[in-house]
Amino acid sequence: MNKFLVIIVGIFLVSCTPNSNLLEDASWLNGNWKREYNDVKQIEKWQQTESGFTGQSIVVVTDTTLMHTLDIRNTDNNWELTKHEAEVDMDFTFVLLSSNADSMVFRNKENVWPQTITYKKINANEMELIIDGQDGTMNKNAAFIFERY
Numbered sequence: 001m002n003k004f005l006v007i008i009v010g011i012f013l014v015s016c017t018p019n020s021n022l023l024e025d026a027s028w029l030n031g032n033w034k035r036e037y038n039d040v041k042q043i044e045k046w047q048q049t050e051s052g053f054t055g056q057s058i059v060v061v062t063d064t065t066l067m068h069t070l071d072i073r074n075t076d077n078n079w080e081l082t083k084h085e086a087e088v089d090m091d092f093t094f095v096l097l098s099s100n101a102d103s104m105v106f107r108n109k110e111n112v113w114p115q116t117i118t119y120k121k122i123n124a125n126e127m128e129l130i131i132d133g134q135d136g137t138m139n140k141n142a143a144f145i146f147e148r149y
Helices: 002-016
Strands: 031-037 040-048 052-061 064-075 078-085 090-100 103-107 116-123 126-135 138-148
Antiparallel strands (some): 126 138
């Protein structure tokens, strides 16, 4: 009976563990991505490592450039997306909520906005970045289509 209970608890714990195959499932993220809209150029560069992904986000608006570093890592059995904003020297960390072979959803309920960041594979050369959540009393969301380059 005790062995049976241990097996059941083990299966339950494994099923509640965030996607252990995230590195394999999200390998499509690896590479350079860009989007251009009006006077805005946005680039995300992702590199897969043994332990996750490292990245850079660059936004160019006319004469202003914003740069952020990005990391997706398994920390304390949770996959996390951390965005470091150099301008304010702050880290914003989002925990993996769900994932599959075509998308990753990260959430930080405490963040002012966005609370949710989703990376979604459209096809081999396009992905969608969706940011959404509550901003004050309003629900806000934005979706950006990136092309591989």
